[in-house]
Amino acid sequence: MSSNTSDFYFGACPECRKPGHYLNVRKAIWFVCDEHKKRWSGGYGLFSSWYSENEEIWERNQKLLATYDECEPYYPDEPYYPDDPECEPDYPDDHVLDEDADQGEDFDTVD
Numbered sequence: 001m002s003s004n005t006s007d008f009y010f011g012a013c014p015e016c017r018k019p020g021h022y023l024n025v026r027k028a029i030w031f032v033c034d035e036h037k038k039r040w041s042g043g044y045g046l047f048s049s050w051y052s053e054n055e056e057i058w059e060r061n062q063k064l065l066a067t068y069d070e071c072e073p074y075y076p077d078e079p080y081y082p083d084d085p086e087c088e089p090d091y092p093d094d095h096v097l098d099e100d101a102d103q104g105e106d107f108d109t110v111d
């Protein structure tokens with residue numbers, strides 16, 4: 001059995017405690033367990049994969065989701081927060097806007 005708890009970032013099926021997989025309905029994300037017909041919300045617009053899908057897929061997903069029970073997802077006892085440096089916004093310290101750069105210039109003295 002996998003010990004990679006990052007799989008549980010979006011929760012898991014309360015029945016089998018497997019992370020399941022997700023379906024997009026436009027930008028809405030639903031995680032599902034096909035085995036137990038459970039679904040739980042995965043948020044909105046987090047993944048860009050919806051962009052490459054179309055109405056046909058979303059309609060199919062929506063119909064499938066309608067047959068699943070909405071539930072509270074299972075989370076492992078110890079939440080896992082991935083320590084991913086790429087998640088940290090990087091603001092360089094020396095990025096200071098030089099707002100006064102073009103002020104005070106006098107372009108009327110062309111003559």
Ligand SMILES: [Zn+2]
Nearest residue numbers: 013016033036
């Ligand atoms: Zn399940």
